[in-house]
Amino acid sequence: xxxxxxxxxxxxxxxxxxxxxxxxxxxxxxxxxxxxxxxxxxxxxxxxxxxxxxxxxxxxxxxxxxxxxxxxxxxxxxxxxxxxxxxxxxxxxxxxxxxxxxxxxxxxxxxxxxxxxxxxxxxxxxxxxxxxxxxx
Amino acid sequence: xxxxxxxxxxxxxxxxxxxxxxxxxxxxxxxxxxxxxxxxxxxxxxxxxxxxxxxxxxxxxxxxxxxxxxxxxxxxxxxxxxxxxxxxxxxxxxxxxxxxxxxxxxxxxxxxxxxxxxxxxxxxxxxxxxxxxxxx
DNA sequence: GTAATCTCTCTAGCGGCTAGAGCTTCAAGA
DNA sequence: TCTTGAAGCTCTAGCCGCTAGAGAGATTAC
Ligand SMILES: [Zn+2]
Ligand SMILES: [Zn+2]
Ligand SMILES: [Zn+2]
Ligand SMILES: [Zn+2]
Numbered sequence: 501x502x503x504x505x506x507x508x509x510x511x512x513x514x515x516x517x518x519x520x521x522x523x524x525x526x527x528x529x530x531x532x533x534x535x536x537x538x539x540x541x542x543x544x545x546x547x548x549x550x551x552x553x554x555x556x557x558x559x560x561x562x563x564x565x566x567x568x569x570x571x572x573x574x575x576x577x578x579x580x581x582x583x584x585x586x587x588x589x590x591x592x593x594x595x596x597x598x599x600x601x602x603x604x605x606x607x608x609x610x611x612x613x614x615x616x617x618x619x620x621x622x623x624x625x626x627x628x629x630x631x632x633x634x635x636x
Numbered sequence: 637x638x639x640x641x642x643x644x645x646x647x648x649x650x651x652x653x654x655x656x657x658x659x660x661x662x663x664x665x666x667x668x669x670x671x672x673x674x675x676x677x678x679x680x681x682x683x684x685x686x687x688x689x690x691x692x693x694x695x696x697x698x699x700x701x702x703x704x705x706x707x708x709x710x711x712x713x714x715x716x717x718x719x720x721x722x723x724x725x726x727x728x729x730x731x732x733x734x735x736x737x738x739x740x741x742x743x744x745x746x747x748x749x750x751x752x753x754x755x756x757x758x759x760x761x762x763x764x765x766x767x768x769x770x771x772x
Numbered sequence: 773g774t775a776a777t778c779t780c781t782c783t784a785g786c787g788g789c790t791a792g793a794g795c796t797t798c799a800a801g802a
Numbered sequence: 803t804c805t806t807g808a809a810g811c812t813c814t815a816g817c818c819g820c821t822a823g824a825g826a827g828a829t830t831a832c
Contacts, residue, residue, distance in 0.1 A: 588742055614714055626693070650790080671796075
């Protein structure tokens with residue numbers, strides 16, 4: 501049994517974030533000490549690590565609720581988990597595509613060789629999307 | 637002179653967003669009709685289009701305040717504008733790099749060919765970052 | 773016993789909007 | 803000119819995923 505501070509250190513998740521996850525129903529309401537402080541076991545650490553890793557991979561709090569639920573039922577089919585991962589992947593790819601378009605425009609305007617605002621490619625482009633090469 | 641609805645349609649920015657930009661000091665407090673409704677001119681449209689385009693390119697509200705200010709002073713050097721664009725570009729590249737690492741992991745776990753949660757690569761990976769190929 | 777360090781709950785704030793309630797104003801047609 | 807319906811007004815609250823702070827109580831080490 502360890503404190504929330506210890507859990508925080510071990511899992512690499514800030515204390516208020518742990519309490520937030522509890523509120524959001526990701527972490528079960530923790531056991532309490534006599535003085536009402538949260539006490540965690542190895543299980544709590546595992547669960548929190550799962551949550552952290554899922555967040556790092558971009559899953560939403562809602563998704564994670566589902567994934568945690570699934571992980572509790574080893575006999576169930578994993579189709580749902582695959583679907584969530586696939587949706588995540590699609591989303592990530594869409595975001596990459598969008599950012600690449602941004603990168604292209606930003607690279608272009610960063611090449612401005614004017615000295616004053618009057619002829620600055622950055623300002624001119626912001627004022628007129630027609631100067632852009634692509635969509636965004 | 638046109639209404640906020642008309643401005644919204646022409647600039648492709650929602651009405652509450654326009655009012656929000658006014659609150660944030662990006663749009664100047666608009667002229668008003670006798671009945672206290674906002675009235676805009678071509679200048680307002682230009683300014684809003686500039687804001688919209690800047691947002692699309694990923695600049696923050698704060699950055700945009702600066703960029704608008706710069707754009708009002710054509711004689712000034714454009715170094716500041718370049719710096720902002722460069723910082724934006726760096727940020728976009730960092731985000732792309734991060735998303736690509738994500739993409740790789742998500743692609744890997746999406747290749748799970750198990751049937752049940754018990755052996756599902758998605759769930760296993762979320763429970764153990766050690767199974768990941770890279771950092772994130 | 774006392775001091776230092778945790779931890780507790782509760783509330784509010786971040787960015788960039790978005791939505792709704794409850795009201796007033798405007799514009800077009802009869 | 804009057805009516806009606808759309809559009810506008812302000813104000814407040816909510817979204818996500820935290821993060822920060824106040825002011826209180828608990829724990830721990832010496
Ligand atoms: Zn320039
Ligand atoms: Zn553009
Ligand atoms: Zn699977
Ligand atoms: Zn990992």
